[in-house]
Amino acid sequence: MKKLAFVVLMGALCYACGNSAEESPKTNTTEPADKTATETPKPADDMSSNPDYTKGLSLIGNSDCLTCHKVDEKLIGPSYRDIANKYENNEANLSMLAEKIIKGGSGVWGQVPMAAHDNISQDDAKAMVKYIFLLKNN
Template identity: 65%
Template sequence: MKKMIVMLCASVAIAACTSNSNSGNTEDTVTAGEHAASARQSEVDTSINNTGTNRGSGSEPAGAYEKGAQLISSSDCLSCHKVDQKIVGPSYKEVAQKYEANEANVSYLAGKIIKGGSGVWGEIPMTPHPTLSEDDAKEMANYILSLK
């Protein structure tokens, strides 16, 4: 039964990822996609600037993590994660509490974002994002770690 639930969740995650890449020529498809993107953007608080307690000396400029928040809001991440609520995967605040904000953890999390994985937060695998650049994944990880 557990394996069946894991497979179902993985299928939903994969379907969520591939639904953004399907291109249809109907107006309904475009409208639905635009609506989904708008909904995702409204779910990420891009006004959070340098809120992390372990983010260096505070010398980061205002909006230093805004790019990471924007990248998250324009991706499929919000299908499985929210800032302060567990959905399929952990909330971003849970991730920020688990990992100290340093370059090693930013690189580690960026790798997880790009390659996906499982086992750290349970059996349900995280969908990989192989087309995402390492720099963008690091921006996303920096934003997530700023949410302490």
């Protein structure tokens, strides 16, 4: 009898754990597969209709960037907001930061180096930086 109760209990537990994904509705969006990118705080005004914001968010969410960076908190690297507040939004900084994403670097934010991302195109790296610039505190 104890074995039967145990089997029924384990079956119910497996059923409960396995069905949680089915309860959430599936939507057809172009948002990144990595949900941590979509859960990041947005600036005070809603930027979700800004193409630079949505493209950059998608690219960052589909890369390994969130392993080392967060929007508002230092993780391994600086927060995106700290980067946005440090650099003026101009073409020179856009190009320089895009190159840092592609080639990597160290020394600006401490001794931990940022890995190179040579698989990211110049245009995509610039789109990522444009997104970061939009996070600047006013």
